[in-house]
Amino acid sequence: MITIDMRRMLRWGMTAGGVMTFTAAVGMLEAFEDRLLIYPVLSLGYLLLLWFVPVAGYQSSNVAVLEGMEAPPRGLHNVIAGAVTGLVGGVVLALFAIVINAFDLRDVFVPFSLKLVGLLTYGLGVPEGLPYAVLAPAALGLVGGLMHLLPASVRRRVILAVEWVVVVALLEQVFSQILRQIRLEVVADRVFTLKALEWWAALAVAALVAAVAERTRGGFGRMRERLFAGDPRQRTRNSAWMAVLVLVFLIIIPQLLGSLLSEVLANVGLFLLMGLGLNIVVGLAGMLDLGYVAFFAVGAYTVGVLTSPLSPRFTLEWSWWAALPVAILTSALAGLLVGTPVIRMRGDYLAIVTLGFGEIVRILFLSDWLSTTFGGAQGVQNIPGIPLGFTEVSGVGPEGVLYFALFFVLLAAWISWSLQESRIGRAWTALREDETVAAAMGINIVRAKLNAFIVGAILAGFAGALFAAKLGSVFPSSFELLVSIIILVVVIVGGMGNIPGVAVGAVVLIGVLGGPNLPGLLAEFAEFKLLIYGALLVFMMLRKPEGLVPSVRRSRELHADELTQDAWLDKSGTLAEAPGGGRGAG
Amino acid sequence: MVMLDIHNLHKSFGGVEALAGVNLHIAQGEIVSVIGPNGAGKTSFFNVVTGFYPPDSGEILFEGESIVGLESSRITEAGIARTFQNVRLFLNMTVLENVMVAQHCRTRAGAFHAILRTPFLRREEAEIRARAEEILSFFGTRLVGYRFDQPALSLSYANRRRLEIARAMASEPKLLLLDEPVAGMNPRETAELTGLIRKLRDERGFTVVIIEHDMRVVRDVSDRVIVLDHGVKIAEGSYDEVSSDEAVIEAYLGRPAEVG
Known part of the structure; x- marks a missing residue:
């Protein structure tokens, strides 16, 4: 039975219209109109404006197919639904264009310029361009609807190819850099024009991706299964080999990337280091710490004061290596000092109090009172790099910093993993599950919590020490609340309580989007970074609250109802007989 | 030998006196049931003994030492473990982890051993795991x-x-406090667990105190029955003595209406 669900189309159409209007209204269209992605047809601005329309066009007639039920027939109605959805979205956008054309709202909304009207009407202005403003989304909605007519496997490949084209065009910098580094400048120059993919190159990339997908046919998934199935002995050996491979890859990669990208990766390393620390506090022990940046600041300032020849009070000029143990000690002490009074608090109260402590630490470093030691707003400058005998690691050579960060990240990952897999880690988990019962089972709550706080603080102190040497100076403004929040977002988006998850989160957020005051690969987005962070966080909370790479335990928590259902089915024997068997834990 | 000795224990919440001067003792190797109508103060008694909240006044001596005011983790360390009326497991941890984590206060390896993966840690982890598996096998398959x-x-x-009982056993207590261990079980499961409670004492050497509403279980396992009502002990003795006690019958069924 085919019904055309008018309300559904309207809803998706309005959503698409809303997304487009919002993108245009916050100025993204205007800001990225010059940044071409595919030469000469598509700019980043228009991609951001229109990308959601085909998705909505597809979704508006997408019916979930239930296992064992007959799939509803696909046909013209899907295409019509897509087109109508796009049309509704287009009308919304056209209305928006009319409004900003008719009224001058620039005093309040700076991006609402006549230039924006021009962009929305494809250069033709109101009213001549309005049909195009309506019809372009309608056509894209139609394309989305058409996707229903393709067989599922083809559809997946088309989507994959489009995704790859966008990724390659967006990360032009990385790809052309790698091509140049392996002496294929000729290719780089031919493929990329004005930072954009040539249209024929885009087609080539799409064809290549589709061909590779066709050849492997899920081969990667099978390979992964083969690697991680089988007897534990074999599995351990395979994992060890994988680790070696990854390590070799990480050692080679700075050579391939050149200094600009190594700089980005070094920042990823710094935030990953902090993310691993915060993951212990929040992900394992379950204490929401919003003042985490304080420990980072303490580590950085300790190194700054001890090593810099321009340090306001002391002129010790220690080597970085001598200052590092002191930095670890002071950050551990800071963890103890902050931890002790807040240890009795739970949940939201803890979050608020730690937030306050984080700000107090920053304001202390900024204050006149301590400016004779920490330099107030000027901070501490001329911090030397890390002497290594034959060379010195500092911000001038980001490759060195990257190797260093990498080393410390591996160390931190080992520390978190080994603590997690010990009685201390089990105590943290129990604490997070139920504090009262954990105490009744003989776990010393105060000590377990302080442990988590101190280990977290030490890892942040490490990151701070590295940060000071890398940047060559420390200012109070580097340690704002935003840093704490972004580390937390890294942990949440990546997957709380899971080390690979935190790594993925750091790469995606810090590497691609960029951290606070730090450029990422998509440096263009700097202005809209926080907006994207927020959108991402909301999306994750709604769709994938366990993070990109979830820990088993965490997804259990968030999908407990499904699991209990499975267990019930399992007990009644239904699931065991069904093809494919049970879903298993997680 | 007296293991747990309680003198004049008081605890009130607002205006309600949950414990109004309880005196009792538990001897080593006993199985004692604590019974009483709803709100008699049974669970409050467990909560005060295990340090969930401090008593208003009174003395609790465990093996001759006062445990009043100790953290509940210290009390567990001293050798008292409990289960909960509304089962409170670490639900997202595995069955084995639940039992492993309860051995926390009997094991020593610290951060240093964990990070360096010392032989000491490896040995201790293996022991923790083996002990957890052994304890879980107490419940058959x-x-x-x-x-x-x-x-x-x-x-x-x-x-x-x-599993909750197993977790409590894992902290290697001398005294085991079970809060309604058979609540919500069917008759067959109840019978099975009744046997296990006896085995807890006979094979494992725990002294057991249980709070229970199922009178068959109370009859089958208890050496001695203590009846609480309105925060005071109203009767004590063997099951037969207590079940024919006037005060107990009155507490459960109420006073017969005065005629005339």
Whole structure:
């Protein structure tokens, strides 16, 4: 039975219209109109404006197919639904264009310029361009609807190819850099024009991706299964080999990337280091710490004061290596000092109090009172790099910093993993599950919590020490609340309580989007970074609250109802007989 | 030998006196049931003994030493472990982890050993695991094998109760406090657990105090029965003595209406 669900189309159409209007209204269209992605047809601005329309066009007639039920027939109605959805979205956008054309709202909304009207009407202005403003989304909605007519496997490949084209065009910098580094400048120059993919190159990339997908046919998934199935002995050996491979890859990669990208990766390393620390506090022990940046600041300032020849009070000029143990000690002490009074608090109260402590630490470093030691707003400058005998690691050579960060990240990952897999880690988990019962089972709550706080603080102190040497100076403004929040977002988006998850989160957020005051690969987005962070966080909370790479335990928590259902089915024997068997834990 | 000795224990919440001067003792190797109508103060008694909240006044001596005012983790360390009326497992941890984590206060390896993966740590971890598996095998085949690595939340209600007892056993207590261990179980499971409670004392050497509403269980396991009502002990003795006690019958059924 085919019904055309008018309300559904309207809803998706309005959503698409809303997304487009919002993108245009916050100025993204205007800001990225010059940044071409595919030469000469598509700019980043228009991609951001229109990308959601085909998705909505597809979704508006997408019916979930239930296992064992007959799939509803696909046909013209899907295409019509897509087109109508796009049309509704287009009308919304056209209305928006009319409004900003008719009224001058620039005093309040700076991006609402006549230039924006021009962009929305494809250069033709109101009213001549309005049909195009309506019809372009309608056509894209139609394309989305058409996707229903393709067989599922083809559809997946088309989507994959489009995704790859966008990724390659967006990360032009990385790809052309790698091509140049392996002496294929000729290719780089031919493929990329004005930072954009040539249209024929885009087609080539799409064809290549589709061909590779066709050849492997899920081969990667099978390979992964083969690697991680089988007897534990074999599995351990395979994992060890994988680790070696990854390590070799990480050692080679700075050579391939050149200094600009190594700089980005070094920042990823710094935030990953902090993310691993915060993951212990929040992900394992379950204490929401919003003042985490304080420990980072303490580590950085300790190194700054001890090593810099321009340090306001002391002129010790220690080597970085001598200052590092002191930095670890002071950050551990800071963890103890902050931890002790807040240890009795739970949940939201803890979050608020730690937030306050984080700000107090920053304001202390900024204050006149301590400016004779920490330099107030000027901070501490001329911090030397890390002497290594034959060379010195500092911000001038980001490759060195990257190797260093990498080393410390591996160390931190080992520390978190080994603590997690010990009685201390089990105590943290129990604490997070139920504090009262954990105490009744003989776990010393105060000590377990302080442990988590101190280990977290030490890892942040490490990151701070590295940060000071890398940047060559420390200012109070580097340690704002935003840093704490972004580390937390890294942990949440990546997957709380899971080390690979935190790594993925750091790469995606810090590497691609960029951290606070730090450029990422998509440096263009700097202005809209926080907006994207927020959108991402909301999306994750709604769709994938366990993070990109979830820990088993965490997804259990968030999908407990499904699991209990499975267990019930399992007990009644239904699931065991069904093809494919049970879903298993997680 | 007296293991737990309680003198004149008081605890009130607002205007309600949950414990109004309780005096009792538990001897080593006994199985004692604490019974009484709802709101008699049974669970409050457990909560005060295990340090969940401090008593207003009174003395609690465990093996001759006062445990009043100690953190509940210290009390567990001293040798008292408990289960909960509304089962409180670590639901997202696996069955095995639940039992492993309860050995926390009997094991020593610290951060140093954990990070360096010393032989001491490896040996201790292996022991913790072996002990957990051994304790779970106390319940027959219900919690072993593939169950080890299942999350506790996938267990049935009766198995959750069993796992909670296993977790309490893992902290190596001398005194085991079981709060309504058979609540919500069917008659067969109840009978089975009744046998296990006896085995807890006979084979494992725990002294056991249980709070229970199922009178058959109370009759079958108890050496001695203590009856609480309105926060005071109203009767004490063997099951037969207590069950014919006027005060007890009155507490459960109420005073017969005065005629005339």
